[in-house]
Amino acid sequence: ACLVGSEMCIRDRHTIARLALGLADDMLTTLALATRAPILVAPAMNPAMWTHPATQAHVQMLQARGVEFIDPTYGVMACGDEGWGKIADTPTMIEVVERRLKRTQELAGIHVLVTAGPTYEPIDPVRFIGNRSSGKMGYAVAQAAAERGAEVTLISGPTALDPPAGVKCIRVQTAEQMLQAVQEHFEACDVFISVAAVADYRPERVYPLKRKRSQRAWTLRLVPNPDILGTVAPRKGHRLVVGFAAETGKAIEYAREKLQRKGLDLIAVNDVLEPQSGFEVDTTRLTLLYADGRVEPLPLLPKRIAAHRLMDAVVERLHILAGKSGVPDRSHLPDSLKSP
Numbered sequence: 277a278c279l280v281g282s283e284m285c286i287r288d289r290h291t292i293a294r295l296a297l298g299l300a301d302d303m304l305t306t307l308a309l310a311t312r313a314p315i316l317v318a319p320a321m322n323p324a325m326w327t328h329p330a331t332q333a334h335v336q337m338l339q340a341r342g343v344e345f346i347d348p349t350y351g352v353m354a355c356g357d358e359g360w361g362k363i364a365d366t367p368t369m370i371e372v373v374e375r376r377l378k379r380t381q382e383l384a385g386i387h388v389l390v391t392a393g394p395t396y397e398p399i400d401p402v403r404f405i406g407n408r409s410s411g412k413m414g415y416a417v418a419q420a421a422a423e424r425g426a427e428v429t430l431i432s433g434p435t436a437l438d439p440p441a442g443v444k445c446i447r448v449q450t451a452e453q454m455l456q457a458v459q460e461h462f463e464a465c466d467v468f469i470s471v472a473a474v475a476d477y478r479p480e481r482v483y484p485l486k487r488k489r490s491q492r493a494w495t496l497r498l499v500p501n502p503d504i505l506g507t508v509a510p511r512k513g514h515r516l517v518v519g520f521a522a523e524t525g526k527a528i529e530y531a532r533e534k535l536q537r538k539g540l541d542l543i544a545v546n547d548v549l550e551p552q553s554g555f556e557v558d559t560t561r562l563t564l565l566y567a568d569g570r571v572e573p574l575p576l577l578p579k580r581i582a583a584h585r586l587m588d589a590v591v592e593r594l595h596i597l598a599g600k601s602g603v604p605d606r607s608h609l610p611d612s613l614k615s616p
Contacts, residue, residue, distance in 0.1 A: 315343045316343075318369055326348060327360070346369055384425035386594070388426040388466070389461050390418045391469075392435070393473070410556045413520070416583035417586060420580070422443050468512070481497070509540060516542075517539075518544070522554070523548070545565065559582075561573075562582050
């Protein structure tokens, strides 16, 4: 694995741009262009440089090619500015590098189905009911599964994100469309991870034309949307079914109730009111709740790293389903997960 990183912000931004454009005018970029080893990039730069559209465009280009970023952290920079730009601490980088080096094709032969993003429920051709989900967590989960060799199908609500490399992406808008897509692909999957923030309600009536503004009050009647996870989880059979819960208080209590009510194998929960752990940000603090009662709190992590921690739990559960804890039916799993 190659690790790229320094504390010279101008050089870091310049290096990321050269890597994205495929330039090879020094030893580092030549090595990066020639190697077939995984590449990790740990940048550090002024917060304005890191968030600049040009830098982020180059980062997205590299991520689409499978380059993994160890995101900078929040802090006061050497120049005195404050924001997201400080290089990740050494323990974090060591953990990511070790995890990347140990990663194998352990999910080869496994079909993982992931939902991500929000759903938009139309009011009229202009307006809709939605939520703040950016899709970043779901896309990170899909990428993490693909990096471990899984065949991944991503069913995505409306987002501004590009699908991870090697992932089949199906775009939908509404909860009903997402349910239909999930049902079409559920039978063929081994693991279903429901990350999408599906709108719980939709307008009872959709206006064919834009409803014009007036000074009168307007009552919008809402009806429940289908419960996607609740619909397919009872039919899981040999499949591993993982849910997500974005809560705003009593997160563990509500997640445990959801885990039990829907018969899930695992649920990941976060409190979206906690700083840097909600929607539209690059970090999250997940707590994993297992069907056997175990609770595993994770620290605040970049969503890409949190996704791999979740996939560690998925692999562990798959080993149990494969018979390592006495479950006899192993025929549907690849040889890597059948060994005693």
